[in-house]
Each structure stands twice: as C-alpha cells, then as structure tokens.
Amino acid sequence: MVESTPNALCFSEELPPSGAPCLVHVEDHGLTITFFPDRDEAERRSESLRFSELTVSAGGLDHDQLVATWVGPTGQRTLYLKSPDVIRAFRQAAPDHLSQPLERAAEQVRQVRQRHRMVWSLVGGALLVVVLGLWFGSDVLVELAVDRIPVEWERKLGESTYHDFLAHQDVMKEGPAVDAVNEMIHRLTGQIPENPYTFEITVVKSDVVNAFALPGGYIVVFTGLMKKAESGEEVAGVLAHELNHVLQRHGLERIIKQLGFVAVVSIVLGNPPGLGGVMKQLGVELMTLKFGRAQETEADLTGLELLYRAKIDPSGMITFFQRLAEKDEGRVEWLSTHPMSNARAERLKTQLAEMPKQSLEPFTFEWTKVRASQGALPSTPP
Amino acid sequence: MKSEILYPGAFPMVRVELAEGEHIKAESGAMVACSPTIDIESKMEGGFLGALSRKFLTGEKFFFQTLRASRGAGEVLLAPTVPGEVVVLDLDGVNEYMVQKDGFLAGAEGVVIDSQMQSMSRGLLGGEGFFILKMSGKGMLALNSFGAIHKIELKPGQEYIVDNSHLVAWSTTTSYNIEKATSGWVASFTSGEGFVCRFRGPGLVYIQSRNPGSFGAWVRQFIPVSQ
Numbered sequence: 001m002v003e004s005t006p007n008a009l010c011f012s013e014e015l016p017p018s019g020a021p022c023l024v025h026v027e028d029h030g031l032t033i034t035f036f037p038d039r040d041e042a043e044r045r046s047e048s049l050r051f052s053e054l055t056v057s058a059g060g061l062d063h064d065q066l067v068a069t070w071v072g073p074t075g076q077r078t079l080y081l082k083s084p085d086v087i088r089a090f091r092q093a094a095p096d097h098l099s100q101p102l103e104r105a106a107e108q109v110r111q112v113r114q115r116h117r118m119v120w121s122l123v124g125g126a127l128l129v130v131v132l133g134l135w136f137g138s139d140v141l142v143e144l145a146v147d148r149i150p151v152e153w154e155r156k157l158g159e160s161t162y163h164d165f166l167a168h169q170d171v172m173k174e175g176p177a178v179d180a181v182n183e184m185i186h187r188l189t190g191q192i193p194e195n196p197y198t199f200e201i202t203v204v205k206s207d208v209v210n211a212f213a214l215p216g217g218y219i220v221v222f223t224g225l226m227k228k229a230e231s232g233e234e235v236a237g238v239l240a241h242e243l244n245h246v247l248q249r250h251g252l253e254r255i256i257k258q259l260g261f262v263a264v265v266s267i268v269l270g271n272p273p274g275l276g277g278v279m280k281q282l283g284v285e286l287m288t289l290k291f292g293r294a295q296e297t298e299a300d301l302t303g304l305e306l307l308y309r310a311k312i313d314p315s316g317m318i319t320f321f322q323r324l325a326e327k328d329e330g331r332v333e334w335l336s337t338h339p340m341s342n343a344r345a346e347r348l349k350t351q352l353a354e355m356p357k358q359s360l361e362p363f364t365f366e367w368t369k370v371r372a373s374q375g376a377l378p379s380t381p382p
Numbered sequence: 383m384k385s386e387i388l389y390p391g392a393f394p395m396v397r398v399e400l401a402e403g404e405h406i407k408a409e410s411g412a413m414v415a416c417s418p419t420i421d422i423e424s425k426m427e428g429g430f431l432g433a434l435s436r437k438f439l440t441g442e443k444f445f446f447q448t449l450r451a452s453r454g455a456g457e458v459l460l461a462p463t464v465p466g467e468v469v470v471l472d473l474d475g476v477n478e479y480m481v482q483k484d485g486f487l488a489g490a491e492g493v494v495i496d497s498q499m500q501s502m503s504r505g506l507l508g509g510e511g512f513f514i515l516k517m518s519g520k521g522m523l524a525l526n527s528f529g530a531i532h533k534i535e536l537k538p539g540q541e542y543i544v545d546n547s548h549l550v551a552w553s554t555t556t557s558y559n560i561e562k563a564t565s566g567w568v569a570s571f572t573s574g575e576g577f578v579c580r581f582r583g584p585g586l587v588y589i590q591s592r593n594p595g596s597f598g599a600w601v602r603q604f605i606p607v608s609q
Contacts, residue, residue: 005475006424006474006475006476007476007557008476009476009477011510011537011538011555012538013537017535017537017584017585017586018477018535018585018586019477019553019555019584019585021474021475021476021477026563059555059556059557060554060556060557061552061554061555061556061557062501062554063479063557065554065555069538076538076586078538080555080584082476115501116499116501118422119501120499227410268546289496332484
C-alpha cells in the first residue's frame with residue numbers, strides 16, 4: 001500500500017496560498033515530492049529533487065520547521081517540513097554541502113527552545129520566590145508594616161469604633177464597679193514601662209459576659225463579666241490579658257493581615273495616607289476581630305507577667321478562664337473570641353510555677369461589695 | 383459531514399449536516415437548534431487537565447459540547463456569541479492554525495485542539511495571552527470573529543503588519559515579531575496602535591475588522607457608574 005498522508009506543505013506562485021499538502025520521501029540522492037498524495041493516481045504529480053538544488057533554513061511560527069527552497073520550472077518553491085521523522089531522515093541523508101546549513105538550522109531551533117525554557121524558568125522561579133516569600137515572610141512584613149503605623153492613627157481607628165459602640169450601650173459612669181476597674185487599670189498600667197498608650201476604660205451595664213480591647217487603648221468591660229468573677233484578681237486577669245492585646249498591637253496586626261498584601265506593601269514603601277480610609281471602613285469589623293492563637297498565647301503570658309509585676313495574684317486569671325470555659329451557660333461572648341483550651345491553661349500554670357514567689361498587695365475595695373452593687377448575689381456555689 | 387454558512391455577514395449561523403454516527407465539537411453554548419436525532423454531550427476536550435489548562439490558560443471554556451448524530455442523520459445549527467462573521471476552514475492534516483482564544487466555534491471530530499504556550503514577548507505583548515489554541519488534524523474547522531473576517535495571503539518572505547487585537551487565526555508556517563507601531567515609544571501609543579505584529583509568509587492570516595477590547599471600552603462610557 002502506498003502511503004498517502006501528506007507530511008509537508010509546498011508554497012509557490014502557482015500553488016494555493018495556504019500551501020499545497022504533499023508527501024515528501026527522503027532518498028539517497030535527494031527528495032521525492034508527491035503533490036495531492038491522497039487523490040487518485042491520475043491526479044498525483046511527483047517531482048524529484050537533488051540535494052544540490054536545495055538551500056535549507058529553520059522557519060515557521062516557533063522556528064521548529066525545516067524550510068527547503070529551490071528554483072523550479074515555474075519559479076521559486078518553498079517546502080515546509082514539520083514531521084520529526086522526515087527532518088531526521090533528511091539530516092542523515094543530506095550531503096556535506098547541506099550539513100552546515102542544517103546544523104545552523106538545528107542550532108537555531110535549539111537556541112529558540114533554550115531561550116523559551118530559560119525565560120519561563122526565570123519567570124517560574126521569580127513567581128515561586130514571591131509566593132514563598134509571602135508564605136514565610138508575611139508575618140515579618142506585617143510586623144514591619146505595623147511598626148510604621150503611628151500610635152496616633154491607631155487611637156483614631158479605635159476611637160471611632162469605641163464611641164460608635166458606646167453610643168448604643170448603657171454606660172456605667174460611677175459607682176463601686178467603676179472605681180474597682182479603675183484601680184485595677186491603675187495598678188496594671190503603672191507597671192508598663194514606656195507606655196505610649198493612654199488607656200480609656202468603660203464599664204457597660206450588660207449581662208453579656210465579655211470584655212474587649214480596641215486598638216489605641218480603648219477597653220470595655222461588661223458588668224456581666226464582673227458578676228461572674230469571684231474576686232477582683234479574676235477581673236484583673238482578664239484586663240491584663242486585654243491590655244496586652246493593645247500593647248502588642250494585635251488588633252492592628254489582624255487588620256493588616258485582613259487588608260492584605262497590597263496594604264502591607266503600601267505601608268512599608270511609605271504610602272500611609274491612602275490607607276486611612278480603608279482602615280476606617282474596617283473599623284466596624286474591629287468589634288468582631290478574632291485574634292490568632294499565637295496572639296492569645298502572647299497576651300496570656302505577657303498578661304501574667306504584668307499581673308506579677310503589679311503584685312496582683314496571677315492565679316485568678318487562670319481559674320477564671322477555666323471556670324468560664326467549664327460553665328458554658330451561653331452569652332459568655334468572651335469565650336467566642338478567646339477560645340479556652342486546656343493547653344492554654346496548662347501553659348499558664350507552668351509559667352506561673354516558674355515565677356518566684358512574692359508578696360501580693362490586695363486591692364483596696366471589697367469584691368463582695370462591688371458585686372453586690374451590680375445586683376449579683378453574694379458568691380455561693382450554685 | 384457538510385457545512386454551510388447561513389446569513390453571511392454580521393449575524394451568521396453555521397449549518398452542519400451529520401451522517402449517522404458522526405459528531406462535531408463546538409464551543410459550549412454554540413448550539414442554536416438541531417434535529418431530534420442529535421445528542422448533546424458535554425466533554426472536556428483533551429481530558430481533565432487539558433480542559434483545565436484551556437480554561438485557565440487560554441480563557442476558553444472548560445467544557446466543549448459534542449453534538450453526536452447517534453440516532454440517525456441530522457443537522458445542527460451553530461452560532462457564536464458575538465456579532466461577526468464565521469469562516470469555515472478545511473484542515474488537511476498538514477496545515478495547522480493558531481487561533482486566538484475566542485475564535486473557535488466548532489470543529490469536526492478529526493480536529494485536534496491544543497493549548498500551546500507562546501514565547502514571553504508574544505505572550506506579554508501580543509494581546510492573546512501566554513496560551514493560545516492550536517488547531518491541527520483533519521476536517522472542518524469553523525472560526526468566528528468580531529466584525530468581518532478578512533483573509534491575508536502571504537507568499538514566502540512576504541510581510542504584513544497587523545494590529546495585535548485584530549488577529550483571529552494564523553497558519554503555523556508564518557512567523558511574526560511583535561514591534562512598536564511607530565519608531566517612537568510615545569507615538570506608538572498616541573497613535574492608538576501600541577504594539578503590532580509583523581507577519582512573515584508563507585501562509586494565511588485571518589483578521590477581524592473590529593477590535594473587541596476597544597469596543598468594550600467604547601460601550602463602557604455609556605454604562606452608568608453605580609455607587
């Protein structure tokens with residue numbers, strides 16, 4: 001059976017502009033080109049070419065085709081060979097005078113391929129570096145960005161959210177509870193060296209068991225949390241934890257992470273004004289901001305140290321956290337943003353055990369009276 | 383398999399007659415109407431990875447539809463999404479075409495569709511993206527354009543310059559370089575052309591008489607800006 005599938009295209013003045021499909025056979029002396037190989041015997045036309053008539057080069061879209069040209073009876077003809085088998089056979093059979101141009105053509109193909117490969121691997125490598133850099137370096141970038149944000153901005157950011165929140169709340173202006181919280185904050189902040197924040201604290205009348213800190217030093221304590229506490233030290237533990245979220249700028253870190261890479265880059269490279277608007281929009285989300293596990297641990301440990309320096313019994317912090325977690329009676333919102341785990345409590349206990357014993361200074365208020373002022377029953381086990 | 387272009391011009395339709403057992407693949411959503419003997423199947427041409435690469439790399443559809451005359455001979459009417467001409471090519475097994483991402487309408491079962499990576503300069507500046515479709519194999523291939531389709535026939539060594547966003551398809555025997563439209567950088571962009579492709583024959587280049595990107599920008603100015 002005669003092979004009839006065309007394997008090359010031939011171009012010339014009298015052939016169709018898209019090229020005439022033809023079948024090329026490589027023989028010892030040269031090429032045999034059969035036009036219209038898939039038609040009837042009568043319509044086929046064959047031509048024989050000697051290698052000496054041909055000039056060769058590389059051509060086509062990706063320079064991966066072998067182009068052979070010669071001058072035929074009707075003018076110049078060009079043959080485009082694509083099939084690797086035919087090209088290989090051609091190179092093997094070609095006489096010496098063609099081997100140099102063939103080698104040049106092959107070299108051209110190799111160069112094009114190599115260049116493609118090199119450019120793409122460079123681009124791929126660069127992408128990989130960027131991705132890996134973001135993956136492993138994002139925390140460093142976030143910290144860099146956070147460092148560049150002035151405390152004044154942080155205050156403005158927290159301030160608007162704080163006032164918006166308090167506008168819809170029943171704020172407790174004075175009374176034993178407010179005095180007690182102020183005393184705790186005073187004791188704790190007195191132990192913070194080089195404190196850039198002026199803490200503002202508000203007690204809100206609500207049964208919700210919660211307390212939170214906003215960036216810039218705004219702290220809100222709900223009376224619900226104070227009713228649950230069995231001692232001032234327990235509330236002081238929560239406050240120490242919240243104060244450290246502010247001091248370590250955890251809120252800001254979360255925002256930067258949420259804002260994403262673009263914001264980080266714009267801050268690091270120094271274009272902070274544009275970011276103000278975005279951060280204001282995000283202010284609403286500050287209320288629902290969840291801290292990461294690493295941030296919680298950091299606030300726990302630094303909170304514990306702060307309590308220790310202020311000579312407030314740090315074990316209150318641990319027992320309160322654990323008790324809140326055990327008695328899940330609903331509405332303990334503090335837990336939804338501060339999930340308590342055994343590992344966390346264990347970690348705090350270990351840390352506490354490592355601290356040298358010291359004499360504690362009790363608070364000036366009586367906790368039972370503070371609790372009673374909020375309508376809580378004296379502490380009796382349920 | 384016989385095909386015919388109905389209503390040539392801006393709103394054409396392609397009628398394909400299929401003998402029993404024959405099938406064609408078409409761009410997803412291209413089918414307008416068909417005989418009851420035709421079954422419509424959805425197929426990921428080139429397998430899952432092939433389809434995935436086509437979807438993400440060329441912006442073409444993930445699925446092609448396969449229209450199969452499984453219950454007897456029948457006909458299918460196909461139409462592209464955008465207004466513009468349709469051209470039907472007959473692939474002979476040696477001629478291969480590169481097709482820009484929105485150019486494929488339908489192809490016979492013998493037509494092989496690949497997504498192929500372009501060189502960096504062509505990918506960045508050619509306006510077709512880094513991956514384009516390569517059509518090879520044998521059989522009917524229907525391409526569609528935005529506006530009218532114009533065929534440029536290039537003799538060996540003959541050159542022609544085409545604005546890159548007007549390209550529809552070109553044969554793989556051609557080669558092209560991307561260059562600035564004018565000798566200066568500023569004038570290249572103020573002339574509104576930016577980059578152009580300098581094609582070199584032999585082979586065919588199909589171009590479209592309208593630029594989809596420019597048309598989109600023109601329409602955008604009439605769309606009210608929502609808050």
